[in-house]
Amino acid sequence: MVARRLAGGIGALAVGISAAAIGGEAPHGETAITCTNVSSGANWQIKIDYDKGTVDSNPARISDAEISWHDPSDGGNYRLDRKSEKLTVVIASSTGGYSLFHRCKL
Secondary structure, rough: OHHHHHHHHHHHHHHHHHHHHOOOOOOOOOOEEEEEEEOOOOEEEEEEOOOOOOOOOEEEEEEOOEEEEOOOOOOOOOOEEEEOOEEEEEEEEEEEOEEEEEEOOO
16 A cells, blocks of 8 residues: 555656656746847837736736736737737727737747
C-alpha cells in the first residue's frame, strides 16, 4: 500500500516536472517591450509588470493568449495578442473613433 502511494506520488511528480519544463513558467517582474506602428514605422515602448498586472501603470488583464488594458490618458483600449505579437489600439470618439495597428517584440 505504501509502495503504491509512493510510486503514484513519484509518477505525479515526474509528470508535473515535465509539464513545467515543456510549458515554461509564467513571466514575472517588469519588462519593457518595443512596439512599431505598422504604417508609420514609429517605435515606442510599453512596460508590462506581470506581478502587479499592469501595463504602463494601468490595470491590465494578462492571460496566456493576450494582454489588454485601457489607458485613460488617451482613452485607448489596447489588445496585445501574445502569439502573433499584434497590438491593436481602439480610440473611441464622437465621430466614430479609429484604430491603430502595431507589432511588438515579445
